[in-house]
Amino acid sequence: xxxxxxxxxxxxxxxRERRDAVLFRLRLELADEHAxxxxxxxxxxxxxxLRDIYAEAQMVxxxxxxxxxxxxxxxxxxxxxxxxxxxxxxxxxxxRLEEARGRLEHASEGLYEVRQTMRRDLGxxxxxxxxxxxxxx
Numbered sequence: 001x002x003x004x005x006x007x008x009x010x011x012x013x014x015x016r017e018r019r020d021a022v023l024f025r026l027r028l029e030l031a032d033e034h035a036x037x038x039x040x041x042x043x044x045x046x047x048x049x050l051r052d053i054y055a056e057a058q059m060v061x062x063x064x065x066x067x068x069x070x071x072x073x074x075x076x077x078x079x080x081x082x083x084x085x086x087x088x089x090x091x092x093x094x095x096r097l098e099e100a101r102g103r104l105e106h107a108s109e110g111l112y113e114v115r116q117t118m119r120r121d122l123g124x125x126x127x128x129x130x131x132x133x134x135x136x137x
Contacts, residue, residue, distance in 0.1 A: 011057045011069055012115050014050040018076050019107050021046035025083050026100050043080065050076070061121075068117045068129075072110040079103045 021043040054073055058066060082100040112131040119125040 009118075010053045011061065011065075012111075012118060014046075014053040015069065015072050015076070015114055016111055018046040018050045018073075019104070019111055022076055022079050022083070022107075023104060026079070026097070026104060029083055029097055029100075047077075047080065061118075065114070065117050065121050068110070068114050072107060072114055075103060075107045075110060079107065 025043050050073060054069065057069065061069070079100050082096045082103070109131055113129055116125065116127060116129045119127075120129065
């Protein structure tokens with residue numbers, strides 16, 4: 001990857017923004033403050049931004065960064081689908097929200113992994129890719 005290439009930094013920022021938007025949406029759902037219809041504009045804007053930046057990253061980021069980043073992008077998309085079901089189904093709402101909550105915890109771990117993978121790829125860290133136990137608790 002070329003030195004000074006901005007895309008990995010933008011990819012890290014965009015994944016965090018998308019995670020934060022999905023987290024906000026989950027909090028609204030858990031508080032039962034949701035409305036039927038399309039997702040809030042912040043969630044959609046974060047989704048589009050991440051999609052565009054990930055597309056750019058595919059041209060400059062290493063395969064390892066793309067694999068880790070792509071896994072996180074997929075996880076965030078799955079969470080969004082859980083929060084935006086195709087039709088109202090009150091019986092499955094609690095199940096969907098619990099699954100979304102669990103997946104969001106994994107996505108937060110994924111953010112750390114993406115950042116550490118990018119830093120390692122740039123040669124600026126030798127720290128482990130995985131988050132140390134108790135880190136950020």
